Amino acid sequence: MSTKKTLFDKVWDSHVVKHVEDGPDVLFIDRHLVHEVTSPVAFLGIKNRKSGVLFPNKTFATADHNTPTINQHLPVADPLSANQLKALEENAKEHGISHWGLGHEKNGIVHVVGPEYGITQPGATIVCGDSHTSTHGAFGAIAFGIGTSEVEMVLSTQCIMQPKPKKMRINVEGELNFGVTPKDVALYIISQLTTSGATGYFVEYAGDVFENMTMEGRMTVCNLSIEMGARGGMIAPDEKTFEYVKGREFTPTGAAWDKAMAYWKTLKTDEGAEFDKELTFSASDIEPMITYGTNPGMGMGISKSIPNAEDLEGGVATYKKSLGYMAFNEGEDMIGKPIDFVFIGSCTNGRIEDFRAFTSIVKGRKKADNVTAWLVPGSHKVESAIKEEGLLDILTEAGFELREPGCSACLAMNDDKVPAGKLAVSTSNRNFEGRQGPGSRTLLASPLVAAAAAVTGKVTDPRELMKELA
Amino acid sequence: MAYDKFEILNSTAVPLPIENVDTDQIIPARFLKATERKGFGDNLFRDWRYNGDNTPKSDFVLNNPTYSGKILVGGKNFGSGSSREHAAWAVYDYGFRCVISSFFADIFKGNCLNIGVLPVQVSPEFAAKVFAAIEADPNTEISVNLPEQTVTIVKTGEKESFDINGYKKQNMLNGFDDIDYLNNIKSEISEFAKELPL
Numbered sequence A: 001m002s003t004k005k006t007l008f009d010k011v012w013d014s015h016v017v018k019h020v021e022d023g024p025d026v027l028f029i030d031r032h033l034v035h036e037v038t039s040p041v042a043f044l045g046i047k048n049r050k051s052g053v054l055f056p057n058k059t060f061a062t063a064d065h066n067t068p069t070i071n072q073h074l075p076v077a078d079p080l081s082a083n084q085l086k087a088l089e090e091n092a093k094e095h096g097i098s099h100w101g102l103g104h105e106k107n108g109i110v111h112v113v114g115p116e117y118g119i120t121q122p123g124a125t126i127v128c129g130d131s132h133t134s135t136h137g138a139f140g141a142i143a144f145g146i147g148t149s150e151v152e153m154v155l156s157t158q159c160i161m162q163p164k165p166k167k168m169r170i171n172v173e174g175e176l177n178f179g180v181t182p183k184d185v186a187l188y189i190i191s192q193l194t195t196s197g198a199t200g201y202f203v204e205y206a207g208d209v210f211e212n213m214t215m216e217g218r219m220t221v222c223n224l225s226i227e228m229g230a231r232g233g234m235i236a237p238d239e240k241t242f243e244y245v246k247g248r249e250f251t252p253t254g255a256a257w258d259k260a261m262a263y264w265k266t267l268k269t270d271e272g273a274e275f276d277k278e279l280t281f282s283a284s285d286i287e288p289m290i291t292y293g294t295n296p297g298m299g300m301g302i303s304k305s306i307p308n309a310e311d312l313e314g315g316v317a318t319y320k321k322s323l324g325y326m327a328f329n330e331g332e333d334m335i336g337k338p339i340d341f342v343f344i345g346s347c348t349n350g351r352i353e354d355f356r357a358f359t360s361i362v363k364g365r366k367k368a369d370n371v372t373a374w375l376v377p378g379s380h381k382v383e384s385a386i387k388e389e390g391l392l393d394i395l396t397e398a399g400f401e402l403r404e405p406g407c408s409a410c411l412a413m414n415d416d417k418v419p420a421g422k423l424a425v426s427t428s429n430r431n432f433e434g435r436q437g438p439g440s441r442t443l444l445a446s447p448l449v450a451a452a453a454a455v456t457g458k459v460t461d462p463r464e465l466m467k468e469l470a
Numbered sequence B: 001m002a003y004d005k006f007e008i009l010n011s012t013a014v015p016l017p018i019e020n021v022d023t024d025q026i027i028p029a030r031f032l033k034a035t036e037r038k039g040f041g042d043n044l045f046r047d048w049r050y051n052g053d054n055t056p057k058s059d060f061v062l063n064n065p066t067y068s069g070k071i072l073v074g075g076k077n078f079g080s081g082s083s084r085e086h087a088a089w090a091v092y093d094y095g096f097r098c099v100i101s102s103f104f105a106d107i108f109k110g111n112c113l114n115i116g117v118l119p120v121q122v123s124p125e126f127a128a129k130v131f132a133a134i135e136a137d138p139n140t141e142i143s144v145n146l147p148e149q150t151v152t153i154v155k156t157g158e159k160e161s162f163d164i165n166g167y168k169k170q171n172m173l174n175g176f177d178d179i180d181y182l183n184n185i186k187s188e189i190s191e192f193a194k195e196l197p198l
């Protein structure tokens, strides 16, 4: 066997406590992120087994899934949500885990605050009871979502038992076209692979496009890895990564920084290392994307028309059910469809760069009257930046309001629900039936596409508006 | 939490021949607000099973008395999307002990194995035969034999083997879970932690 290792191998192998014969690896976890929804039963478990938390300083808790995005200073009205938030607070306190609850200055979506405070670091293993944990792979970490039983395992032993996934490399070469964002790159890849195309694999993204991407953009791409079934996705750390990580609250300093840097610089795939699968795409084939169906793989270039069932792989009946739910027809154009809601936010596109992109189109225009817009920053830090950079003034001028941070309409566990039958353009990550509220219909897109829809009231190619700007 | 041992399951099965069934359908997010693992079966496939006014949708398979049993047969890429273990809990709590599909999403499959639901991955051809057999006769029995790692359509004798790693198989046969295993090697883990770079 070759001794050449991929980035993934390097990080994985160094965290294997032991290999169970004819079974999984026992994988040590460096950083464990916890939120209110998938943790209460795990804490109950450690209570019942009297096992305690082995390394409380490696677990970090934040409240995000259930939290309201207005009037966060008031008591949470929904008693069930309030109960979960209280449970998280009490569990964290009991076990000495740091907790950034509602109202805390560091509060925000778990995958937004992790990187912001330097919890996310290259070469780390990071898990959370949430599938979009893959976000943290942007830093060259192995990061993936786990179930509640595994949350309990990490709390009590700092390990989980996982078979080593297969390895896939996805290269996107060349330069991105005008108006094409990291979100479009990800939606394009998913549309090519389908929602199950990377199941069983851990993905490394490589090539010009990812090298040139900002850290925010890399997070958006890695975040969406799960939507093609991958366990996670990662990008080799580089100067941009180190620059981002440096000086954050949980980032090592002094001698520890030098030691960490020496390790981090080794984190790249060796020349000639083997992948189980390798795919290469050309950046020039990608245009601004939009989804038309009920899974993230059902996406296409915004200027195209909805494919015919016969031209696709997969079940025709399932495809028709999906279009039926969306109330769309084969062959229809997406451009021009009137929309009702716009949601910008989530761990996919709720960072400062996303709000900058959104604002760049909104500037000097007005929100369309038929549109209800929810602008939800991913964290208080993002919220502050929106204000400090003057984006809020532009947004207000255009008729938009900013809400307080949280997952919000990404999964609609709080009051931010898109009503049945209404059509939303969302910068989030899932367009499943009812994801944004029972009966809601979701079009996934980039912040630019969302902005174009918000000011025109219909699906609009953002490049049209950007041309006018230029 | 330990669960009931799984050896051989002979049961009728409930067919759900839809592809890419995501965990948001299996259990919608608004039912994830509990702080205990209780009652999730009531909301299994909530929005496919009930109308907005909570009346049952007569065309959904769980509301059709013709079909019942401890085996759920799903379409390709079953359990995609969110990592919520609540989806597996809902399947278990409703009364299913086994899900058969031609393809499972990773996290859902892992969650099932952790809580005592056996995910049985079969070839697309065999999955089609199972759907056809149930359609021809809703009372047809499926036999899932974990020690032998086979699934059989009893009436026709058609049989296929399935994969499961040896460790997980032993766990299922004995009703053990990973937490028991890990709790037993805690000192080894603590030793290991001292050597890590981060």
Ligand code: SF4
Residues within 6 Å of the ligand: A064, A065, A109, A110, A111, A130, A132, A346, A347, A348, A406, A407, A410, A411, A428, A429
């Ligand atoms: S924003 Fe959405 S996808 Fe991200 S953690 Fe919250 S609910 Fe999950």
